[in-house]
Amino acid sequence: MIRAYVERSGESLPLATAEAIAAAEALGGGSSGASFGADPALLIVELPSRDTVRELAGRLALARRCLELLGTGNDIEAALRMAGGAGKSAAIRRIGRPTGGGRDPAIARAGDAYTGGGGRIDLDAPERRFWLARASDGADSLFEEVAPVDRRAYTGRRMPRLPFQRPVSLAPRLARAAVNLARIRPGDLVLDPFIGTGALLAEAALLGARTVGIDRDPEMAKGALRNFAHLGLAPEAIVVGDAGEVAAEGAAFDAIVTDPPYGRASGTGGEDAAAVVARVLPRWADRVRDGGRIVLVLPGGDDPLPAPWVRQALVPVRVHRSLTREFRVYARGADRSAAPTSTAA
DSSP states (O other), X not given: OEEEEEEEOSSOHHHHHHHHHHHHHHTTOBOOOOBOTTOTTEEEEEESOHHHHXXXXXXXXXXXXXXXXXXXXXXXXXXXXHHHTTOOEEEEEETTBTTOOXXXXXXXXXXXXXXXXXXXXXXXXXXXXEEEEEOTTSOEEEEEEEEEOOHHHHHTTSGGGSSSOOTXXXXXXXXXXXXXXXXXXXXXXXXXXXXXXXXXXXXXXXXXXXXXEEESOHHHHHHHHHHHHHTTOOOSEEEESOTTTSOOXXXXXXXXXXXXXXXXXXXXXXXXXXXXHHHHHHHHHXXXXXXXXXXXXXSSOSOOOOTTEEEEEEEEEEEETTEEEEEEEEEETTOOOSOOOOOOO
C-alpha cells in the first residue's frame, strides 16, 4: 500500500469524505477519514499503487485532485531541485489557491529551487504540478499532483446538456458520489428501481457497471434510454412497470442505487411517495448479494429497509437552495465497513 492524498472540493465536505473513502475501498484501499495537517481539504488514503491513485481521481466527483507527498519543511527545496533535474515545466501553487501565490514567499523559494535544478516554470500548461500545504506543526509540505479530477466532464453531463430533461434529476457530481458510496466495481450489476432520467445509472455505467433500470412511466424509460445513447452508454435492461410488481428474476445485484420519487413532481400514480419506497425497496433488497450495498437519496424520514439491513452512513446535503437530501448507505448487519456516519450539512 502507498499513501496518497485527495483534495476534496467544497460542495459538501462530509459527502466528499464519504465518497473518497468508499471509492478507495472499491479500489482495494481505504482511509481512516483523517485529514493532513492543518489543511482540512486533504484526506489521507491508502491505495495499492500509484496507478490506483490515478484510478481514484478518475472515479471521484467531489474532489479536485489526487497527490503524493514529496517533502516537508527543509526537505522541500531539495526535493524540488531534484525534480527540476528532469527539465520539465511546472506550476507551483498552494492548496486552496489554484490561481494565486505571486506574493507568497514560500512559492517564490519553491520556484527558485525548481528552476535552480534545471526545470522551468509554466503556469498555463505545465507538465508537472506541485502544491504546498501546511503540516500540523505549521511547516509547509510539498505535494505533487498525480492526477486531476475531470470536473468539466460532470458539467458536460448536466441536465441542460442532455436530450431528455426533468427538473428533479440529480446533478451528475452528486449522482457519481452516490454511486461511489455503493463501492461499485467494473462488471458489477447495479439496479435503480426508480430510474427517472437515468442520472444514477449513467454514472454507474461510466464506472464499468452493468445497469438495470425500472420506471412505471414509459416516457421516463424512453427518455433515460435517450440520455444513455447521448452519453455512448447501453444499459443491460430498462423495464417499464411498477418496481413493486415487476418480476424479480435473474442474477443477484451487486448494488442498488436510487433517488426515489418524492414531492409533487414525482410520478407515483397518486400513491404516497414514502409508501412506494417502503413497498418496493425491501423486495429488491433481497436480490442484493452478500457484501453488496444499497444507497438511497431521500428527503428524510424513517429507514425503509428492514433487518438485516443496517444504515451505515447518513450525510445530509443541500442539493438546491433550501432543498436538502440525505445520502444513506445500507449494508447487511454483518458488514460494517462502510464510510462513517455523518450528520454534518
